[in-house]
Amino acid sequence: MGKLIVKNGRVLDPANRIDSVQTLEIENGVVLGFASKDATADSSAGILDASGCLVCPGFIDIHTHLREPGREDKETILSGTRAAAAGGFTTVCPIPNTNPVIDSQTGLKFILSRAETDACVNVFPYAAVTKGQAGEEMVEMGDLVYYGARGFTDDGRPIMNAEIMRRALEYSAMFNVPILDHCEDSHLAEGGVMHEGRVSNRLGLKGIPGIAESVQVARDVELAEFTGGHIHIMHVSKRESLEPIRRAKARGVKVTCEVTPHHLTLTDDALLDFNTAAKVNPPLGSEDDREALIEALLDGTIDCIATDHAPHTDIEKDLPITEAPFGMIGLETAFALLYTRLVIPGIIPLPLLIEKLTSAPARVIHLEPRGMLSAGAPADLTIVDLFEEFTVEESMFQSKSRNSPLIGVPLQGRVRATIVGGKVVHSRFPKGSVTLS
Ligand SMILES: [Zn+2]
CATH class of the missing domain: 2.30.40.10 (Urease, subunit C, domain 1)
Incomplete structure (x- = not known):
């Protein structure tokens, strides 16, 4: 070259x-x-x-659903990394909630070899925490780190079993990789379609209360403190979740977290016309939640921005709002959305936005010197x-x-x-x- x-x-x-x-x-x-x-x-x-x-340094997305293997009708490693490149992302970390779930050496090797032939950006995959993401039996973490797993997550689902989370965090300390958790108490969230609040009441839709996220966040940071492991809270979205993270960071607990472009810029008002494109999990919160997230991004409580790019077919998203799947795509609009809604009005400075898309996510999953333009860096x-x-x-x-x-x-x-x-x-x-x- x-x-x-x-x-x-x-x-x-x-x-x-x-x-x-x-x-x-x-x-x-x-x-x-x-x-x-x-x-x-x-x-x-x-x-x-x-x-x-x-x-600027290429953007790094540590939370991307590429859907391959299993749902190539929604996205593939080829199409998803093209979307990433179009959005300025030079690195993506695919989430293992595919079909089959990436929970073995074979699965990881498939992702890495497909990335080798099809991907136009860097692909650093995670593996699941539990086999089949069933929440019961742990994967062989040491083995999977050796074969290229950059972290472990059952994202798409929470890890309800605290014993499993404890063991996972103990291994995470041993192998120096994060456990990335989709924090949601599945009992509190059961049957919910959107954020529980004024808008859900008005629409008559079952809500997911903010505490469904925050109780799990509080548990996770306690387990991280107890084990010395690294917990990464994915797509933090509610005001209640930020205080336990802020306090744990002050105590020196190894906790990091990310926020999505949509939780920083949209609220549950986006569902007023039953728009399934705005149905995401965790759900879009209130304006008060959004303000709390911006404040936490500015004060460093939130480490980085990640898209949670979650492609779904039109057929699925055309279902009634109670049945349509959660998720929205985000790779190709992330930067412009954040720049337009947060930087231009002077809410956050441009250098901070770039940091939260580059060196900050690199630090969370140990990808440095990616995320910076130092001599000798990729x-x-x-x-x-x-x-x-x-x-x-x-x-x-x-x-x-x-x-x-x-x-x-x-x-x-x-x-x-x-x-x-x-x-x-x-x-x-x-x-x-x-x-x-
Ligand atoms: Zn999730």
């Missing part, structure tokens, strides 16, 4: 405290460093003119036009699924190019504007 020069972009690399117009040099898939003015005279190098654009980069306005349209999705409540919504800030290991894997620059040697 040759040399690539990304010239004159606004390089924003929060982990290295860089925010200035620079020319970046890439060779053999790694970042070389900043180039002097005459670097572009090197005729053997490919040159990408990023003038007027933001150049050349994973995202180039964004912060001024481009566009309306989300079904036809723009690379994902196989269309279950987004944002269709028809105008947004600002669009990914222009995505570079993985020095290779341009997605580009909306005019053809021929990247000259490759």
Whole structure:
């Protein structure tokens, strides 16, 4: 692989405290460093003119449902990683709740070999905590770490059995990988369709109370403290869940957590017209929950942003709201949604947003030096036009699924190019504007 020069972009690399117009040099898939003015005279190098654009480390999504194997009608490793690239994500971590569940060496090897042939971005998979995600028998964690599992999760389902969670966390301490939990007390949540509150009452739909999440969060942080293991709380969504995390962090407990773009920007009002595209789990909360999440993102209680990209077919999402599956796609709208709703109005600063999409998730699952543009780091980069306005349209999705409540919504800030290991894997620059040697 040759040399690539990304010239004159606004390089924003929060982990290295860089925010200035620079020319970046890439060779053999790694970042070389900043180039002097005459670097572009090197005729053997490919040159990408990023003038007027933001150049930042590639986004890292530590919570992605790619649906392969088993539901290739919803998404595949091929289509899901194309969607990732279109959204500026250079790394995704597929969730093992596929069919079959990824709970063995064979399953992990399948994901990794399919990624090798089909994926255009980095794929770092997790394995399930329990066999078949049945919540009863633990997987061979040591073995699976050896074969490439970056963490363990039964996501899609909670781990109700505290004894299993205790053992999993003990192993997590031994192997230095996180246990990622979908926190939901299944008895409290039973039969719920949306967040329990004003809107669910008005619609006459059964609600899931905020405490269904927070009691499980409180249990998990206690078990993490007791075992010394690393618990990662997935898609934290309610005000009640933040206090136990904040207090545990202050005590030095190994707890990290993520929030989704949709919980940061939407509320249960999105379901007022029974829109199944807004039916997600955990459900969209109240405006008060949303404000608490933003506050926790700003004060560091929330470590990172993850999409929980969850593709479903139109046939399933066209069912009545009580029967439609939970989940929305998110890879291709994440950045623009957050930029438009949170950065432009001045609610969160741009460097913080970029950090929460890059070095912060890398830190959670130990992917550094990914997530930063240090010399010698893999050349994973995202180039964004912060001024481009566009309306989300079904036809723009690379994902196989269309279950987004944002269709028809105008947004600002669009990914222009995505570079993985020095290779341009997605580009909306005019053809021929990247000259490759
Ligand atoms: Zn989940």
